[in-house]
Amino acid sequence: MNLNEKVYDISEVGSIEPEGDREIVLQIGPAHPGSGHMRIKAWMDGDIITKVDADIGFVHRTSEWLSERRQFIKAIPIVERIMLPDTVHANLAYVLALEKILDVEPPPRAQYLRSLAAEINRITSHLYGIGLFGIFLGSSTVYMWAFGDREPFIDLMEMLTGARITNSYIVPGGVRWEMPKGFKEKAESTLQYMENRFNDYNDMWVKNPVVEARTVNVGVVDRNRAIKLGVVGPNLRASGVDYDTRKASPYAAYKDIDFEVPRMDHGDTYDRLLIRIEEIKQSIRIIRQILKDIPEGKIIADSIYSQLNPVMKKVFEQQQRVMFPAFFNQMRPASAESIARVEAGRGEIFFYLRTSGDKYPYRFRWVTPSFRNLAYFTDVAVGYKLADLPAIYGSIDYFPPEADR
Amino acid sequence: MSDKGKRKLRGNIEGNARALATGFKYLVEPNRMTLDYPVESMKLAPNYRGFFTVDDKKCIGCSMCEMVCPPEAITMIPRVISTTGYTLPVQQGATQEAGAKPAKKTKRPVVNWGRCIYCYFCFDICPVDAFVSSNIHDLAFYNDADYRPSYEEYLKLPEDPVKKSKKVIPKPDIKRGIKYEPAP
Numbered sequence: 001m002n003l004n005e006k007v008y009d010i011s012e013v014g015s016i017e018p019e020g021d022r023e024i025v026l027q028i029g030p031a032h033p034g035s036g037h038m039r040i041k042a043w044m045d046g047d048i049i050t051k052v053d054a055d056i057g058f059v060h061r062t063s064e065w066l067s068e069r070r071q072f073i074k075a076i077p078i079v080e081r082i083m084l085p086d087t088v089h090a091n092l093a094y095v096l097a098l099e100k101i102l103d104v105e106p107p108p109r110a111q112y113l114r115s116l117a118a119e120i121n122r123i124t125s126h127l128y129g130i131g132l133f134g135i136f137l138g139s140s141t142v143y144m145w146a147f148g149d150r151e152p153f154i155d156l157m158e159m160l161t162g163a164r165i166t167n168s169y170i171v172p173g174g175v176r177w178e179m180p181k182g183f184k185e186k187a188e189s190t191l192q193y194m195e196n197r198f199n200d201y202n203d204m205w206v207k208n209p210v211v212e213a214r215t216v217n218v219g220v221v222d223r224n225r226a227i228k229l230g231v232v233g234p235n236l237r238a239s240g241v242d243y244d245t246r247k248a249s250p251y252a253a254y255k256d257i258d259f260e261v262p263r264m265d266h267g268d269t270y271d272r273l274l275i276r277i278e279e280i281k282q283s284i285r286i287i288r289q290i291l292k293d294i295p296e297g298k299i300i301a302d303s304i305y306s307q308l309n310p311v312m313k314k315v316f317e318q319q320q321r322v323m324f325p326a327f328f329n330q331m332r333p334a335s336a337e338s339i340a341r342v343e344a345g346r347g348e349i350f351f352y353l354r355t356s357g358d359k360y361p362y363r364f365r366w367v368t369p370s371f372r373n374l375a376y377f378t379d380v381a382v383g384y385k386l387a388d389l390p391a392i393y394g395s396i397d398y399f400p401p402e403a404d405r
Numbered sequence: 406m407s408d409k410g411k412r413k414l415r416g417n418i419e420g421n422a423r424a425l426a427t428g429f430k431y432l433v434e435p436n437r438m439t440l441d442y443p444v445e446s447m448k449l450a451p452n453y454r455g456f457f458t459v460d461d462k463k464c465i466g467c468s469m470c471e472m473v474c475p476p477e478a479i480t481m482i483p484r485v486i487s488t489t490g491y492t493l494p495v496q497q498g499a500t501q502e503a504g505a506k507p508a509k510k511t512k513r514p515v516v517n518w519g520r521c522i523y524c525y526f527c528f529d530i531c532p533v534d535a536f537v538s539s540n541i542h543d544l545a546f547y548n549d550a551d552y553r554p555s556y557e558e559y560l561k562l563p564e565d566p567v568k569k570s571k572k573v574i575p576k577p578d579i580k581r582g583i584k585y586e587p588a589p
Contacts, residue, residue, distance in 0.1 A: 074475040077524050141428070148438040152582045155575055162452040168524045176529065177452065189577040196579065203427040209420040315534050324529040329472045 023050065026386070030058050038400045040393070044386060052381045052389075054374055060404040067364040072098060072331045073171075073324070075364065080166050083368065083402045085128040088114075088121035088157075089344035091170045093366070096251055096340035097353040099172050101333045104304065108253070109297040110174035115253040116290045117160065117169050118342075119283040123194070124153045125345025126234075126276040126283075129397035133273060134205065136394030137214055142205045149197055152190040159183060171324070173304035178320030184291050191284050198277065206277065215270040219380045219392035222267055231376045232369050233347020235396060238275040239267035245343035256293070259286050269388075272395040332359050344369055346397055370403035438583050446543070446567040448574050448588040454523045455542040458562050459514055461491050463535035466511035470527035470536075478520035479527060481512040482556055494556075515559045519552035541565050 022045050029039035039055035063082050067075040079094050080087040092114060099106070106114070127150040134142030154164050159180055161167040169175055205211055221229075226239035236243055244261040246254040262278035264271035298305065300322045307325035308316070315323055333355040340351040347369025356362035373396055381392045440447065449455070471479045484492035486509040495510075514527070528536045539562050546552050573585035 070475070071473075073473060073526065077475045077522055148436075149582060151438050152577055155577070155583065158453065159450060162450070162454040162525070163523065166522065166524070168526070180450070180452065186577045189579050190582075192579045193577065193582050197582075200427055200431075203423040205424075207420050208424045209417045210424075212420070309532055311532065311534055322529070323531070323534070324473070324526070326469065326530070326532065329469060329530060 022046070028389070030055070038398075038403075040389070042381075042386065042389065047385050047387075049381050049384055049386060049389065052378050054377055056374065056400065057404055059401045061401065063405045064364050064366070068361050071329065071359055072333070072361060073328045075361070076168050076171070077166065079366070080168065082405055083344065083399070084165060085399065086121060086125045086345045086402070087166055088117045088169060089125075089342050089349060090368075091168065092118060092252070093340050093342035093344070093349040093351045094353075095170045095172055096342065097338045097351040098333075100338035100340065101336045101353060101355055102172055102331070104173045104301050106174045106301050107298050108295045110299045110301075111253040112290050112294045113160075113175045113179060113299060114170055115257065116179075116287060116294075117157065117167070117175070118252065119286045119290070120153050120156055120160075122345045123280050123283050124150045124157075126280050127153075129345070130273065130276055133391075133394035133397070136390040137211065139205065139211075142201075145197075145201070145204075149194065152193060156183070156187055156190055159186065171322070171328075174298070174300035174322060176322050178299055179294075187287060187291060191287060194280070194284060198281070201277065206273065211273075212270065214388075214391050215268065215273065215395070217266075217268055217270075218384060218388045219269045219272075219395065220267055221376065221380050225379070226267060226376070229375045229379055230372055231347075232372045233343070233345075234275045234279060235272055235347065235373055235376060237262065238264045238271040240265050245341050245348045249341055251340070251342060253290065257286055257289050259289075269391050269395040272397075276397070330359060332357060335362075337363075346370055346399065346402065347372060366405070368402045368405060370399045371405070373398060374403055436581050438581075440573070440585060443567045443570050445573050445585065446570040447585075448572040449540040449542075451540070453540045453542070454525050455538065455540045456518075456544065456563055457516075457525075457528070457536050457538045458560055460535045460537055461513065461560060463533050464513055465533055465535075466513060467532060468512060468514075469530045469532065470514050473526045473530040475524060475526060476520045476522050478517045478522075479514045480517065482515055484511055484513045484556065485509060486511055492556075513556055515554065515556050517553050518546070519549070537562075543567060 024044050026042045026044055027039060028042060030037045037058035039058070041053040041055060042049050043051040061082060063078050067078050075094055076091055079090040083090040127146045131143045131146030131150070134140070134146060157167060158164050160183065161169045161177060169177070221231075221239050223240045226236050226241060231239070240263055242261055242263050247261055259282050262275055262282060264275050304325060305313075305316075307327060308323060312323040315321055335355060335357050337352070337354040342349045342351075349369060350367040352363065352365040353361055354363040377393070377396055377398060380396070381389055384392065466481070468481050471481050483495050485495055487493045492511060492513055523542075525538070528538065541563060544563050544566055572588040574588050575583045576586050578584040
């Protein structure tokens with residue numbers, strides 16, 4: 001691999017002047033028909049794309065600024081709202097970083113419940129991506145199917161946490177609610193339903209000649225290129241790189257869970273669709289293992305539980321609901337810094353948290369997978385036709401609010 | 406990109422036939438997951454996070470919920486404890502208990518529904534577990550002012566807007582994903 005090769009020239013950003021007589025510049029967006037607001041500037045030579053620039057920031061929500069001016073516990077709903085299809089992972093990444101500073105270790109049952117919620121969330125996130133990919137290619141059938149099939153899994157999350165999307169399930173020291181009665185049976189029939197549905201997806205969509213014609217050999221990024229661009233998540237694995245944060249630095253219960261990291265060879269748009277389906281299959285396998293092997297015990301660390309008052313302890317025994325000790329309100333961790341990495345649905349979330357002994361974080365920094373995959377996007381469409389752009393954009397599973405933060 | 410690594414497309418006839426057959430299968434026997442709302446509505450689990458109120462007698466006015474509220478939806482309003490144990494507005498308490506023992510000053514939370522995100526952090530931080538939850542979630546208000554109830558209005562839970570509809574329970578189903586069964 002030649003590391004000196006130019007990946008992306010920053011001086012070209014912002015210039016929208018066409019170069020030469022043949023070239024025109026197309027502005028696609030920012031009122032985007034897809035997953036959110038962003039603008040794609042495409043330099044065209046006839047029907048061929050010569051350069052692409054992504055103009056982002058239309059849905060910037062100042063999550064870092066807001067979190068640095070609030071108590072530590074209040075950042076949980078803020079980070080969730082940035083990654084709406086993928087809330088559990090954002091929540092988990094932040095709490096992992098905070099737990100390292102507070103020096104709290106959750107008990108094994110809480111670790112398993114975290115992994116359980118994360119995997120259910122990964123399935124919903126991938127179905128969301130597949131659905132949007134479908135509508136980008138003009139197939140409203142798959143759009144409706146994927147969003148419909150997301151519903152049983154969201155229903156599972158609702159049963160577990162009491163909310164459909166913005167669960168706020170994970171807190172420092174453990175999780176907030178115990179697994180309710182009847183959850184295992186409900187989860188098992190939902191998983192079986194999803195496994196049966198793969199046949200329909202294959203016949204209707206994945207092995208459909210129309211889809212193959214539009215996606216195979218389109219938007220190819222080979223292994224070295226993907227590594228150099230710093231791509232993360234399923235997009236990286238679609239290019240043949242065997243990298244998954246769940247294996248590379250295991251968090252939650254992934255140490256004890258047996259699963260494979262699926263990987264494709266060609267790195268084209270079609271592979272980026274297949275990898276998501278393979279990952280859903282792996283998630284189903286993980287959920288089955290968790291439901292079988294989940295250990296008994298508390299769902300909150302003893303150091304947190306011991307700080308609860310008698311009323312709160314009684315509530316925990318009766319309702320299996322973890323209440324917050326008063327120190328969650330006035331957390332003042334000593335000066336320290338920590339990082340956390342979590343494999344979210346779209347790739348790796350990186351969290352950096354620095355405390356200064358104050359009641360607010362001194363620095364709150366996170367990099368979301370969509371932001372990293374943006375580099376990929378400016379590179380991958382070059383040389384293909386304009387008609388391939390929706391397929392390429394859809395396959396990357398880019399979620400603008402997640403990148404803008 | 407050289408042609409060496411390119412993959413070949415599969416045949417057209419079989420794939421198209423399979424897609425058409427699957428489409429036809431779902432044309433004849435569609436799998437609808439949507440609910441005929443508001444004719445039918447879901448009976449939600451007891452742990453569903455909906456509108457909530459506070460138990461006036463349990464609350465001790467400690468302001469922990471106001472401090473923990475992430476969107477700053479909770480405001481503490483001054484009240485006085487009457488002889489019956491319930492709280493009264495400051496003005497009213499002063500007139501009723503004039504000459505009697507000095508009314509004990511306290512505070513009570515009121516939620517601005519326009520700001521609340523239903524994270525239930527207030528439930529979990531409350532040292533006396535004074536909040537009361539409900540399943541009601543599908544409610545909007547006609548006026549902006551209605552989103553900010555007074556304490557008396559806040560104590561009464563809003564009425565379920567789909568009370569008269571047929572209540573169903575979503576059940577997972579191996580064939581259909583979700584099946585709605587009539588609630589008992």
